[in-house]
Amino acid sequence: MSASPKFSRRDMLKLLATAPAAMSVSTHVSTLPRESSLKNNIVLLVFDAWSARSTSLYGYRRSTMPNFDQWARKNALVYRQHHSAGNFTVPGTASLLTGTYPWTHRAINLGGRLNAAHANHTIFDVMAPKLQTVAYAQNVNADQFLGQAAKAIFQHLPFGSFNITNQIIYDAPIFDKDAYTAFTAIDEGLVQFIFGTTGSLFLGPLLKLRAERAQVSAEPKFNEGYQFALPKSVESYTLSAVMDGLLDTIKNLREPSFVYFHVFVPHDPYMPYARHYNAFQDDGLAITPRETHPLVDTPINPKKVQLEKLKYDAFIASWDQELIRLFDYLEESKFTDANHLFITSDHGEMHDLGLSGHWSKLMHEPLVHVPLVVAGPGLEKGQDVKTFTSNVDILPTIAHLAGLKRPAWTEGQILPGLGGEVDPERPIYMFEAGNEAAHSPLARYTISVIRSGRKLTYYQYNKGSLYEAFDLRKDPNEENNIYQQGVEPIQSLQVLLEQKLVEIGAVYQPTDGSNQADKVN
């Protein structure tokens, strides 16, 4: 019988002594960018409800995003006039993901999703043959689109992946095959975490109480430095945990991938760090809101609007603080030398004209003018693209960068600076019909068109119709309505708009030749 090697207690202690070193190496190795993962990735980061008009890079007078500003100026192509096709998450995100306008994809209602004809026309369907697709959305409404595109998504990170409380039900594995119906029936009905009574008499309030208690319990443990409470996207989260999740997702890419990462910040409720809130509180840079717009249904008083604006700005600044870690990683790993990174938003946010937020009939610039910066190999760093672009352009552009053909069904064009041509005469559109049936002709809506820097908006509602026109080059804050029937160049915009309304099948009611603001009032 051969003598077996002895493993003494001393050997065991020696082995244990090496454990911390081994763990340290393992941690270090896992954070090192892998050769294979650092090439040919395309990452699309979306910050929810992030308006260009509240971002210092776009000229906002409060220094809300000094770190983003500095990084973008040094590393990225900055699209100065990028617009979302919708003024809230559902249409805005759907346009971003499908490269089509809201009247085409028909995801126009809160809780809505892509119509059947376009359910397979997502950016994931386009990219999947070429790149591994990874997707995450911290907004429940955006996450529904990921559920619709499930077959084309290689890795779908569940909604609650980076949240610290866990109450949403539809993202449980049992509902994998029917997540959208589960979301509509359970999370938006039977339990209804967000507001109102629940569809379940007994279990509904109990589950709601359980969720609220979890959020209260999380506060002392995780609330380090937030002015009011922890940020909340139905479930509570921390900015740092979301950033950890984003960094982990990027660092752990194993194959060349297309990554869609949609974070909820700076969507309301605005929960800034105290230091940013305090810094902005008495900086003398607050803007006095204008009078209520006739199409704002429930006006918010100006003081409250101003306070919400302060919180919103501070929340953006708090997120900017977290972005330092992303930018540090990008620099260290030289990520954008071999990969593309898009940073944008699904829609904007407005604190003016009696509105605080984005859910409205309005289509003013703070609601639709969103940041877009792109960094990647061979791009001109720190350059501005001043032509007007739309978020329907993101899909064809990303397809182009991946060496894929522009899908025939997309209504977008390849972005200038990334393979596309500058076309100053190209019209871009924005559309809202949140209270219209997705399956019916559209009769109550807002549509805007921008061409050559001039913007024409047409509101068609039960109260009446209204035109507004602004020259965004001279009047970026839309203070001077220049609409006059029959006067060029607004007349040609109106013809264009009328043609578009006929084309999309909306019921167009011609006006009697005058601006009908009085009817709306």
Place this chain on the structure above:
Amino acid sequence: MKEFASKFLPAHSQILMTLAMIVLVVHSWSVRFYFFRFPSYMLYLDIGQLAAVFAYYMAFALLESLAFLLILLVVQAILPANWYRNAFAVTSFPVVLAAAISAYLLQNTLTNDYPGARFLILWAAATLAAMVALVLLVRLLKPATKLVNFLAEQISIMNFLYIPIGVISLIVVLVRLVI
């Protein structure tokens, strides 16, 4: 098994009458809520999706009803037979009624902020007190007992409506979750 049932459970007819009260309250609330949301659902759901959402509502209501019934069965098994088991349906009626009113009021009281343990304990205590008071009223006043018996019998028809709907809905939901 039979011995266990006769020892710890009320008569079948009593259980079915109690179940009928519960399904009436629970399903009616869910149906009411579904039709309250219906105009908004119609904006973005097609007919198939509308039916699927309704199936979720009804399946959930069935499970909720059975869970409620199970709690009552556990309570009656613990309490002396004369207190509860021997008049299961008559005693359950005021319990279900008080629980439903309490849940309705709680639904309308809750905001998105946690109201605190103290509030909830007081609420639960008030609900329990109302239940006991109503049970005593029904059990001690003969006309009340008669009336509740009559109502419980009439309501039992609800089992024939809501239970099949709930079962079919549950099957629909399970099929959707599997396929």
